Amino acid sequence: MPEPLIRPARSDDEDALARLDRETWSPLHEVRPAPPKPGEPFFRPTCGPDAHLVAEHDGRVVGYVRLLRPTPLESNAHVLQICxxxxxxxxxxxxxxxxxxxxxxxxxxxxxxRRITLRVLGPNTVARTLYASEGFAVEGVLPGEFHVGGRYVDDVLMGRSLL
Structure with a gap:
């Protein structure tokens, strides 16, 4: 597979993104309950198409990344987070x-x-390895922060400077 086309999400991507979210959900990497059933919205008022970049291959949506401000505080406006x-x-x-x-x-x-951050579950070594290879460093660990998949798992905080 050649490198995918990465583009901003559009409102007409909603069904494909919702389907992808349902198909990829796993307690290995997600602390929220399973995504909504078909027909329920993927985009929300606080997290619309402008918060997403989409990977496309042969005209088919094959991935997305969500990028948001981690807090509504103006003092934190210089940071974006992969959510x-x-x-x-x-x-x-x-x-x-x-x-x-x-x-x-x-x-x-x-x-x-000026900074980009993310949170990843400790057992998700594939994602942690990817992020580390792209310059993200572990900046903190919250031991046993979440109970998912029948066990307590660490919440690993990672980030990198953009300067």
Whole structure:
């Protein structure tokens, strides 16, 4: 699979993104309950198309990354946070996740952020390895912060400077 096209999300991506969210959900990487059933909205008032970049291959949505401000505080406005990343099974291990992370970093720079952060569950070593390879460092660990999949797991805080 060649490198995917990364583009801003559009409102007409909603069904494809909702389907991808349902298909990729796992307690390995998600603390929220399983995504809503078909027909329920993917975009929300606080998290619309402008908060997402989409990976497309042969005209099909195969991934997304969600980039938001971590808090509404003006004193924190210089930071953006990756608040979701999903890659379709057939696009995994083929550079789609890496392309989305790089696009999120580029978008954060375009928005003049000084830092980009994320949170990832401790057992999700595939994602942690990807983020580390793209310059994110572990900046903190909240031991046993979440109880998912029948066990307590760490919440790993990662970030990097954009300067």
């Amino acid at each position: 979701g990343l999903a890659v379709a099974a057939e696009a995994r291990g083929k550079g789609t996740g890496r392309a989305l992370v790089r696009a999120a970093v580029a978008e954060a720079r375009r928005r003049e952020a």
